[in-house]
Amino acid sequence: MKITLKLLGNIRDETMEGLRDGVGDVFQCPVQVDTGFSDLVQAYDVERKQYYSSKLLASLGKAEREERIVGVADVDLYVPRLNFVFGEADVDSGTAVVSLCRLTQEYYGLAPDEALFLERATKEIVHELGHTFGLGHCSNSRCVMHFSNGLADTDLKQALFCSVCRPKIIL
Numbered sequence: 001m002k003i004t005l006k007l008l009g010n011i012r013d014e015t016m017e018g019l020r021d022g023v024g025d026v027f028q029c030p031v032q033v034d035t036g037f038s039d040l041v042q043a044y045d046v047e048r049k050q051y052y053s054s055k056l057l058a059s060l061g062k063a064e065r066e067e068r069i070v071g072v073a074d075v076d077l078y079v080p081r082l083n084f085v086f087g088e089a090d091v092d093s094g095t096a097v098v099s100l101c102r103l104t105q106e107y108y109g110l111a112p113d114e115a116l117f118l119e120r121a122t123k124e125i126v127h128e129l130g131h132t133f134g135l136g137h138c139s140n141s142r143c144v145m146h147f148s149n150g151l152a153d154t155d156l157k158q159a160l161f162c163s164v165c166r167p168k169i170i171l
């Protein structure tokens with residue numbers, strides 16, 4: 001199994017390196033960073049001033065059999081009927097998309113905290129990857145598969161799968 005992180009937009013190299021290491025630590029498999037595409041305009045909704053998550057997800061194509069692909073976007077994502085989403089996954093294609101936008105302290109008018117940002121982003125990527133392995137949401141608030149309604153939920157949970165979820169992941 002290998003995991004490919006694809007850049008959607010302009011994301012710093014240091015950030016992608018941090019995410020590569022964080023995700024690799026959890027799954028214990030090779031993680032590579034790949035150029036995706038920076039032209040996200042096809043998914044932009046002028047009225048919402050946000051990007052349609054499902055469109056970006058579809059444009060990632062299909063992962064190979066022993067692969068998972070996660071598009072990492074620097075823009076704010078939405079799906080109809082929700083104000084925003086941290087990410088979205090598709091089990092059939094083995095792909096997911098995650099937004100970094102609402103994971104920074106700066107977004108909330110706070111001083112930057114790079115370590116906290118990387119931790120949050122790692123959790124959201126691991127969470128969406130869990131969905132690509134067919135996992136649903138977990139009731140354990142410390143488990144990475146717990147649903148994040150907001151950042152407080154993300155900060156409470158760990159980047160790791162709980163003892164119920166972990167065995168369901170077959171790499």
Ligand SMILES: [Zn+2]
Nearest residue numbers: 127131137147
């Ligand atoms: Zn989820």
Ligand SMILES: [Zn+2]
Nearest residue numbers: 138143162165
């Ligand atoms: Zn769990």
